[in-house]
Amino acid sequence: MSFYLHGVHLPHRKKTSDMEPVRMSAPQKIVLPMSMHIGAPAVPCVKAGDHVDIGTLVGSQSGYVSSPIYSSVSGTVKKIDDILLSSGKPCPAVIVESDGLMTFDQNIAPPEMNGYEDLIAAVKASGVVGLGGAGFPTHVKLDVKDISKIQELIINGAECEPYITSDTRTMIDKAHEIENAISIFEKFLGVKKTIIGIEENKKKAIAKMREIAQRNPRVEVKVLPGVYPQGGEKVLVYHTTGKVIPAGKLPLDVGCIVCNCTTMAAISNFIKTGIPLVNKCVTVDGSAVKEPKNVIVPIGTPISDVFEFCGGFSEEPQKVLYGGPMMGISVPDTSLPVLKNTNALLAFGEKEAKRPQSTQCIHCGLCVSHCPVSLSPVGIAKAYKSGNAEALAKLRVDICMECGCCSYVCPAKRPLVETNKMSKTLLREYMDAQKAKEGAK
Amino acid sequence: MSKLRISVSPHIHSPITTQRIMLDVIIALIPTLIAGTVIFGLRALAVVAVCVAFSVLSEFIFNKICKKELTINDLSAVVTGLLLGLGLPANVPLWQAAVGAVFAIVVVKCLFGGIGQNFANPAITGRVFMIITFGSLANAAYPTVVDTASGATPLVTLSEGGSVEITDLILGLRGGAIGETCTIALIIGGIYLVARKVIVPHTPVTFIATVFILSFAVTLDAYTALCYTLSGGLFISAIFMATDYSTTPLTKWGKVIFGVGAGALTVLIRFWGVYPEGISFAILLMNILSPYIDKWTAKKPFGGVAK
Incomplete structure (x- = not known):
């Protein structure tokens, strides 16, 4: 393509990209808000005192655009209580006290896969939502009814926000899962062409994804310019296919399905093992974090535990973010949990947290x-x-x-x-x- | 743990500030200021200093009287003062320079709401105000470094059918305003601003090119057309005045229209107007059109379809 959309050159600050994710030990308790996705909140299906294991359903899907929620630890349900989300809205949450054993639910079994309906059902049951940050239930996105409409599957590996490297790590460490998910989509969704879009600053991830393209001629790796925001859906579709999504329309309207690379890996993992989405790779970084790293965190773990796992703070944090510095959400306190769509936790000290004073518009354009x-x-x-x-x-x-x-x-x-x-x-x-x-x- | 701060994204900001942009403009004007002082003597420096001082002072006093936030730290008043001073001849009475600066800042800038809100360029409007009120600008100053006995500016000479030396025009050894004569110093400043991404070259290039092409169309002589292009205040205006953010269009196509329009008006006034130089009026007229140019050249939203 000779023409790219505008954007900004940002400092990348992706110093964790070479750090293999470290698995965090079992947290003492987890907090599972019933709303970790776009759509209707899940409905708690356990009660205080119930025993749960890793992968036990604690919140069942309510309505079409919704997603089930599973426990990420083994232990006892302490209570179901309203918590305040970062948006300021109250939301019921299932609070589980961990027994530290981390045993898996005995009913976990890989789903039977015979056709399109099975794929949609499996993705629905996996609890997977858009893991790039959007949190839109993936099964709804894939439920296209008429699969002949799909011309391209676009895998979002742009990861254009500064600091965040969790998608980069997925592409490096779980390339086989992404490859497997592509073949599942080819088999059940009739995908004939897959384009993996990656920003140019991720050399290792690009090499890994190119290996897939060598084995599978229907896969193409598209290196995107290092200009933020390559990961925006409309930008990504345009830069990978040249197609313009009209305002108010979806990628499918131009024959595209866009999935984040970590979402793909999570789907593959569920179809192989039957283990639903219970862990999340999270980049922990920012000026106030002592030991920045990538951490595999049980979903629902309080943010404070994750920071503690990273050596605590080097200075008093003034601002803590879910996600990157460009679109991330600042959280009011660190007792909030890691959510399904949390890809980074950033903590900033005084210097970075301070918002520069705003003055009059000078009409610079x-x-x-x-x-x-x-x-x-x-x-x-x-x-x-x-x-x-x-x-x-x-x-x-x-x-x-x-x-x-x-x-x-x-x-x-x-x-x-x-x-x-x-x-x-x-x-x-x-x-x-x-x-x-x-x-x- | 102390209270965490909550704010809407984004949580990082580019290091470029209004103050930094204005500082860049000031830096870009330094070669011109030095050249003007060398060519016209220390009196030139005094004129510019008076303009800068009165610009900053009047903005400071205006802010105080109106109980507004102090805005002199953004350095925009310094830029206005510099541009006004550099647009005046070195022999202008200092009290007139001071009045011009106060007019530019208070009437043109502050009364319209301060930085970014004014529709007309303060330095240019201040200059036009002085041309009309004092008439003193008509008696251009002449270089003190060389012995030029000539009694007319190049534009007057040219319009009377005389000829001028192109090297004098490039080096600035001619009669005129302090900052308008040394073309080389102005181009250096322009290149600095483009390199620092403070301005895009669209307006200056189309402005200067239009003046050259139309001057050629009128005179049918490339050398004379080039002399016209290098005379008067074209370079300082095209590089520093026609790129003012508040008073010129936002989009690149808008900037091109502005440049071509200002160039055409300049030639029109130069050849057929009462005044020998028409740049200030040309830019002022285009300033008024800018909001409309912005409207005509507004970008089409990506994927936007009519509702």
């Missing part, structure tokens, strides 16, 4: 020239300030993926992503009101 989807954050901010929802609709604030490029480059340090988020809400409310008005006529 950097936000416009760096936006990967060609929006005008400066125009959106103006429309938002005057409460002009119609202008916001024209400016297409709805296609903003909140990648953070605009806020990052802004010399006046304007909170542009924040404004975009609020603009989206304003636009949504306006659209709903319009619809209601039309309905009343």
Whole structure:
């Protein structure tokens, strides 16, 4: 492709990319919120006092867009209690006290795989959701009904956020799982072409994935430029296939299925062993972390335990993130657990945590020239300030993926992503009101 | 553990700040300031110093009186003062230079809401204000380093059918404003700004090219057209004024339209207007059009389809 979408050059800071993940010992307790995915929260199906093992179902799927949740330790259910998620919303959580034995549930068995329906059922039962960070239930994404619509499977190995290397490690350490998942998708979803997109700074991962391409002629490795955000779905699809996903449409509308590489590996693991998604490889890094490393963490482990496993803090952390510094979510306290879609835990000291003071917009246009989807954050901010929802609709604030490029480059340090988020809400409310008005006529 | 900070992503920011950008513009103007002082003498430095001092001071006092946050740290007032001073002849009365600076900062910049909010370039509008009010700018200063007995600026000479030396125009050994004559120093500053990614070359290149092409179309002589291009305030305006963020278009195509439009207006005024030099007016007119150019050249959102 001769033309790439815009973005920003970020410092990579991926110093953990050569660190093989270390398995963490059993935590004393785990906290499993029933909402670790997009869609309806799971419903607790255990009660206080119940014995659970690794892989025992504790929250069952409720509704189509939802995902089941399994215990990641063996032990006793202590209680089911509401906790506050990082979003500030309350959510029921199953709290399990570990017995330290880490025994597996006896009913674990690989699923029988005979056709398309079996694949969807298996992915549903595995509890796998978009592990790149989105957390969208994977079985819903794969449930395309008419598999002839699928032209390409795109595996997201871009991992474009600074610090994070957990996907890189999956590609290096679990290449066989990814390869196996590709053949499963070829067999049951009729995938004829697979493109693995990886940002150019991951030489080892690229080499590993190229080995797969050598064995399987239907697989292609596409090296992406080191410009953030290569991992954004629309950006990835465009840079791997040249296809433009129209606003408001899904990759499938242009014949693509996009799956994160760690998601692929987790699906393969479940189909081989029957062990659902209970562990997650998490990159622990940031200026306040003593010994940055990649850790295999039982899902539900409190964040504080993971930091402790990494030698604790070298300085008092002022900010702790789920995920990378560009799109990650800051957490109010470290008692929150590692979730299914947690790929990194970052802790920053005073210097990095301090938000630079924002000053007046100087109209430099950097936000416009760096936006990967060609929006005008400066125009959106103006429309938002005057409460002009119609202008916001024209400016297409709805296609903003909140990648953070605009806020990052802004010399006046304007909170542009924040404004975009609020603009989206304003636009949504306006659209709903319009619809209601039309309905009343 | 102390309370953790909560904020909306992103959690890292580029090291580039408004202050850093303005500092780069100041650095880019240093060769021109040195050249202007060498060519026109210490009086030139005094003019620029007065403009900078009164720009910063008036912004400081305006902020204080209006109980606004102090903004002089962003260095934009220094840039305005520098550009205004460099756009004046070295023999301008100092009190007039001071009045021009106060007008540029208070009326053109601060009253419209300060940095980024003004629709017209403060330095240029300040200069135009002085041309109209004092008439003193018409008596251009002449270099003190060489013995030039000439009584007219190159533009006047050219319009009267005379000829000028191209090397003098490149080195800046001609009559004119302090910062507009030394083309080489201005180009060095421009290259620095492009290299630092403070500006993109679209506007300066199209602006200068348009003036050359249209001057050639009018005079039908490449040498004379080149003399016209190197005379007056074209280079300082194209590189430093027409690239001002607040008052010029955002997109690259918008910048091209701005450059071509300003170039065309400049030639129009130079050949058919009352004033020998039309750059300030040309840019000012294009400043007014900028919001519309932005509208016409707005980028199409990726995958955006009409609703």
